Amino acid sequence: MKNNVQHKGVTAQVVLGLLVIAMGLLFLLDNLGLVDMHRAFSFWPMLFVIVGTVKLCDTRSQGGTLLGAGLVGVGILLMLDRLDIIDFSVRTLWPLVLIGLGGYLVSKSLRSRGMLGGVAAGEGAGMLDGTGSGEVVDITAILGGYERRVATQDFRGGEITAVMGGCELDMRSASIHGEAVINVFAFWGGVTIKCPPDWTVILLGTPILGGFEEKTAVPPDGSKRLVIRGYAIMGGVEIRN
Structure with missing residues (x-):
């Protein structure tokens, strides 16, 4: 999808x-x-x-x-x-x-809970639920740390924000149908994304006194693509297997 x-x-x-x-x-x-x-x-x-x-x-x-x-x-x-x-x-x-x-x-x-015009989180709702199987992630860490594991077989991307804190997203048990996009924003903080070895990672981020680093294996094909966009401002973003 x-x-x-x-x-x-x-x-x-x-x-x-x-x-x-x-x-x-x-x-x-x-x-x-x-x-x-x-x-x-x-x-x-x-x-x-x-x-x-x-x-x-x-x-x-x-x-x-x-x-x-x-x-x-x-x-x-x-x-x-x-x-x-x-x-x-x-x-x-x-x-x-x-x-x-x-x-x-x-x-x-x-x-x-669906009280502000949104959709209640649950199976197929797109947000992370209690089991960590959300299709779309929305993670924010401010002055602290956030670790999450995602196991959905239809990952669709999302947004990760770290301000003076750290975020770690483990998706090694997840899968993609085609392409997914994650927008990252690291300001005085760090973001670590772990993905399966059969995913092709495409880095389109902009580092400003920071850095984007990819440490992934070469996938057998390009059928599953994870696009990383966003900014690392005096912070860092790392993608690895």
């Missing part, structure tokens, strides 16, 4: 490319003596805005949208604090992180 997980990576790459061009122009103007980059570096919270924007452009899940919006919001608040418009500190940030994490858990629980 053809993978039904859509991808918005082109938009994210355009946004990221424009941001990289803007940074290059700033460094060029600094070399020409037109701007002072030492003052510009004081606006480091823009990193959260950039990462959050990339995540928003690259996600198809509600959890990914909440995470991207949260990163953008934190970056804006820190920027306003640097500009002395508001008084915002790391001490204020931690309660907001807890509130956001709690809201995400509540929304995910309600969605899995």
Whole structure:
């Protein structure tokens, strides 16, 4: 069955490319003596805005949208604090992180029960169920670790997010009908994906001060393809058998 997980990576790459061009122009103007980059570096919270924007452009899940919006919001608040418009500190940030994490858990629980317009998780529903046999994965690890085993014989892809944490997905007992796509997003974190030796792995990820690494065997044919897309920002993504 053809993978039904859509991808918005082109938009994210355009946004990221424009941001990289803007940074290059700033460094060029600094070399020409037109701007002072030492003052510009004081606006480091823009990193959260950039990462959050990339995540928003690259996600198809509600959890990914909440995470991207949260990163953008934190970056804006820190920027306003640097500009002395508001008084915002790391001490204020931690309660907001807890509130956001709690809201995400509540929304995910309600969605899995079909109370937010979603489909209840179960056999054929596409989400991971209690036995780990979901056809579509939606995994998020923030400031922690997540390990999961998938044994479905009709894996269709999904989304994995690791922010200052780690995710490990073991699919060595699973199978694919044709092609599946996994969108990964590792920010100060790591993602490890274990797949069967008869899967052809296609890496289309973009590393930014991070890395994508493939350690898989050469499959006998290309009938089963696993496409890995996404970003590793100061983090790493590893695919192995």
